[in-house]
Amino acid sequence: MKKKFKLDELDCAVCGAKMEDAIKKIPGVNDASVSFLMQKLTLDADDARFEEILKEAQRVCTKIEPDCKIVTA
């Protein structure tokens, strides 16, 4: 499943690139891209564990930039 999310408070471009790399390494993620300009995360991951993977992605983002939130609503 492929889904797009808005990223709030993504303030630094280098952090965006780091997040992209880190999210790609989460098991179950087929592909991920973080667009600093669009403030968007495109996540392509296993259907069954999508929610779980998304939570893990949020954890990874917080680690890199504490204020950055993946908007899931």
Added chain:
Amino acid sequence: MNKKQKTVLWRILITAALFALLEALQRWGPLNALPTWALLGCYLVPYGVIAYDVVGKALRNLRTGAIFDENLLMTIATVAAFAIGAYDEALAVMLFYQIGELFQKIAVGRSRGAIKALLEIVPQSANLETEDGVTEVDPDDVSVGQIIRIRPGERVPLDGDVIEGSSSLNTAALTGESLPRPVEAGEAVYAGCINGDGTLRVWVTKAFEDSMVTKILELVENASSKKAKAEAFITRFAKIYTPVVTAAALLLFLISVLCGGDWSEWLRRACIFLVISCPCALVISVPLGFFGGIGACSRAGVLVKGSNDLEAAAKLSSLVFDKTGTLTEGTFSVTAVRALNGTEDDILRFAAAAEAGSTHPIAQSIVAAYEKTPDADLLRELREIPGHGVTAAYDGKTLLVGNERLLTQYGVAAPPHDAAATAVYVALDGDCLGIISIADRVKDGAKEALSSLRNAGVRRLTMLTGDRKAVGEAVAQSLSLDAVYTELLPDQKVTQLETLLAEKQPNTTLGYVGDGINDAPVLARADVGIAMGSMGSDAAIEAADVVILDDDLHKLGATIRIARKTTRIVKENIVFALAVKALVMGLGAFGVANMWLAVFADVGVSVLAILNSMRMLKKQ
């Protein structure tokens, strides 16, 4: 400016005021009497105001092990400056860092605004006809086969066919062409266009996610995933740049101190390195430049699928064209009428009357060329001979309208004729009256479009066609092409293209321009596959790297110019940012540069590079 940025602005103003006050007091004396600790305290107050968030983030990131974080490096640099007693420098560095960051954020925010405006072609709602009247719904919820209503001035929400009403559409969002296009019942409309002053009832033919406009948006938004070489380089570079510079700072300091240098002076120099260690200028401005370039193309009605395609388009030195439908109209029309006996009008009048009943494209082109209604009473005993033409009786004499074979069959000698066109002879009673030449016409303005390509730096223009040699060569000559290869089967086109690819100049690219219907393999094989995809042709969008939405050959030159400008800006930014950083680091190592200059090399360069990239976002 948003709320967060306003807060930062206030902090900057307060700090700047306090800083000026401290400097003034120090110059005029009263502060000099203070002991060092009190003076440090005086400077720490404004430092706290300006630096608390940076220091806070630095400490947080330190816990998670992010040692190459910009905040941490800035904190180390300023704390080190305090440690060596350079209070004013420590405060100034943090102050200017914040000013630069603020500028950078405002610039990025404005670019985002410009990008969003670019993408605001998505219709927000659709007026769906239901049993209880018309209701407003999300275009996503409308399914194929339902009927929607489009009121004057509204954006067309979904692709469909008009079943009632007529209006004119502004297709600028899709094709870049602002001239209104008239539509009436039976014609197709595309989402993203703006309706003129008629109300339309439209039968939806495609779900929202399959519509042209959604595809365009997805392509533009995802363009960053097909990274240009320059972008990929920056991504790799950014990963190693900060650690390398930080390590260099550490080495510089340690070695000099071990060699007996003045530790505070070398600490100051190492701090200069730390301040310049963020690759932000490049990481933001390079993708922004490509994004702007792709945006500029889409505003002109040209879809570029990725920044790598834009980069390749900038290096085009050789363009290969398909003939039918790309350089020519793709339809038959009368190109010349040659009278041997009688007037041209007579010849057309006879031919039109004879062909009026036929559905053959050649017959129809003759009727269209006559412009008047064919005279039904002129001829009697009309008889169509398939593959030959038409015979009829006029005033007791035999009239022949057809090809050479028809004339031969009736024992009439066919006069010589230009081989590049199809000839229709008109003969009366064994005497050839004249010849009508019918050919696929070269598009209006094709010649100018091609010569503008030469001005844009394309050196070689070639045409590949499956058509007859005489026809192909005539078109090539009228357009002054460099080479033409005719009578090619689709697989031979690929082979021929490969030969051309091998012949192109090193470090340049070759583009193939086709209509995307039967030449998908060739489009895919070329460095840059450019499809003349009339609106709605999915095949073209899939196969090509670049799609010219309204088939206008002039857009080719425009695309190349935008691509060149984009890559030039990107190169400028890379060279400028790296040169300034290297220079300041060099000066810093020899003790010539101060921290102020270092801040400029960091955030100043970043702001300048972003401003440079923003040129691509402006309307051209």
